[in-house]
Amino acid sequence: MAKRSHIRPMSLEDKAAVMRILEATPEFTPGEVIVAEELIDSYLSDPAESGYFILVAEVNSEVGGYICWGLTPLTEGTWDIYWIATAREKQGQGIGSALLLSVEARIKESRGRLVFIETSSKPGYEKTERFYRSHGYEVICRIPDFYAPSDDKLILQKRLTP
Ligand SMILES: CC(C)(COP(=O)(O)OP(=O)(O)OC[C@H]1O[C@@H](n2cnc3c(N)ncnc32)[C@H](O)[C@@H]1OP(=O)(O)O)[C@@H](O)C(=O)NCCC(=O)NCCS
Structure with a gap:
């Protein structure tokens, strides 16, 4: 089991490690990695404005995973989790859960009500869907063939209780 992870805001020094995690995650296409990097760069250049x-999540002095989220524009208390990834060799050790729980706690502090996550129905994403379900997220919408033929978009939601 991994040593307890230390969850902290991302800094510029973490970027290379986070990019290595993204690039080594087989679920992500090269195009998705580019978009993930755009969000990271936007955050690092101006966290408040982005x-x-x-x-x-830092484990044994190494970045083991990351999570990116934000308030959904033009809503009251609705938040989107845009990206989450744990280094392949560190998956199944509680890092993703620690990141997700930290984000939910922060969203609650901001009086958030709803959290949404979009994901793919592609084979290979079953583990991801199970992970979210085990944290109380439910699939509330399925858009057939959204990403590609036979690759549906799943929208998962969790209602946060104050
Ligand atoms: C989804 C993802 C972020 C989960 O991260 P993780 O660090 O593996 O998550 P956890 O270890 O907290 O939980 C994963 C499983 O390990 C189990 N687990 C948690 N802590 C554990 C521990 N200390 N020891 C053993 N197993 C543990 C959990 O029960 C969970 O099982 P479940 O999903 O069947 O409920 C990770 O699998 C990942 O990066 N996937 C690829 C990228 C991806 O799909 N991202 C989401 C895009 S929308």
């Missing part, structure tokens, strides 16, 4: 928040 509209994004990013936390990393």
Whole structure:
């Protein structure tokens, strides 16, 4: 089991490690990695203005995972989790859960009500969907063939209780 992870805001020094995690995650296409990097760069260049928040999990002095989220524009208390990834060799040790729980706690502090996550129905994402379900997220919408033929978009939601 991994040593307890230390969850903290991402800094510029973490970028290379986070990019290595993204690039080594087989679920992500090269195009998705580019978009993930755009969000990271936006956050790192101006955290307050970007509209994004990013936390990393440090385990044994190494970045083991990260999560990126933000307030959904033009809503009251609705938040989107845009990206989450744990280094492949560190998955199944509680890092993703620690990141997700930290984000939910922060969203609650901001009086957030709803959290949304969009994901793909592609084979390979079953583990991801199970992970979210085990944290109380439910699939509330399925858009058939959204990403590609036979690759549906799943929208998962969790209602936060104050
Ligand atoms: C989804 C993802 C972020 C989960 O991260 P993780 O660090 O593996 O998550 P956890 O370890 O907290 O939980 C994963 C499983 O390990 C189990 N687990 C948690 N802590 C554990 C521990 N200390 N020891 C053993 N197993 C543990 C959990 O029960 C969970 O099982 P479940 O999903 O069947 O409920 C990770 O699998 C990942 O990066 N996937 C690829 C990228 C991806 O799909 N991102 C989401 C895009 S929308």
